[in-house]
Amino acid sequence: MNNPEHAAADHAATAADVGAGADARPEAPAPTPQARIEDLEDRWRRAMAELDNLRKRHVVELGRAKAAERARVAAAWLPVLDNLELALAHADADPGSILQGVRSIRDQAVQMLATLGFPRDDETGVPFDPSRHEVVAVVDDEETEPNTVVRVVRPGYGESGHELRPAAVTVAGSRE
Template structure:
């Protein structure tokens, strides 16, 4: 049988060679040689002598307990930070509405005055509140003449209106605020239908 130049002539010591052609015996199974300082696929780190197992187990248990304690501390710290952020956001939102409340109280204090002035003052306060909601990311939707969109509108009634395309919003009973995933509520509307 021809040998390649890089192939050794004899098998390494302790390894089973290929079966000889003149032998009818099966070759012994190949088994890798192992020593005590080799690591197997399931072993992490150097091999441990049997008398060192209790100390190694104690060290691993200690590391495991420390990891659990670190995880518990992280959870507690995250909960505190989340609560602090909620408190800051609530106070920021409430502070944005303080001028609206101030103007409502001012309008009520002038209730004995000219009714047109009171109505105009209330409209101004309403516009101010709508502006605050828009700054918080919830724009107002109270448009008529637009196509009915079930994601933005809630139809409570339908009316026959020959002058309007079917499926068009003809009246907004209550405005909606927000868009898409950031929607406080849909607009409550009346929609045109075919006869």
Template structure:
């Protein structure tokens, strides 16, 4: 510190220097916060959009499930002439599956593949001599979507060890 005849001014200068450094620091922090906020927001926006998409798509799954249940029932009962209506509704069912795929949620109703806890929910185990244990032998309710974008796993029947095998 210089020895000057104007100690007040000198002190003020030192204070000002401190203030300048502090203010510059604050300003830079605020700029960094601004930048972080922008980046965070871009990520959040995409995440929120995806969450909303999944929420709305999920709301429709019970409608599609019931449409399929009604169709399955009608097809087992084809002694009645529900043929033309059932045909039309199969097309509606397919259309719904295309809508879901278009939103990023592929349908999964494959059988004969190994059980995968990420994609399957085993609701029944059944002895089956024709396939290795742990194979999906029937899909009771299809799954939709994969990984992060999974709406729900497929509910399946899995082959169990045959007794005595």
């Protein structure tokens, strides 16, 4: 091959380089057509092999990334579980302590979900929003603006576009 710098720079090469072989440098003789064909066949073969490798590598990487994320999120919950067990252990000695313990654990779990990107949504008094609320009942409430969330039956988690689930709510009906 009378154009060795092409092979050496193969990984950094871009499509813009494709015509470079035709620009005869002062110090290098112009390649013969046959040499140019061999050089291009070589580059094309390498690019196709690299495509094949890249596809295989990404399947492996995807599996690894998912497993790592699964472990990360599962591990984030272990302190919640540990504290549940501590609360149970303490309850034998002091039955009254468990209620306060469980409240703290609930708060810890809610905080954990927010840290993972899924903040709790349990606001009342806000206008009904179909993107974050699921209506389970419409109630008569003379003192409340129609279409306002009166009660959160089950809190939602997550933000618009990244929702784990919507908040299940009751809303005030329209006034007659």
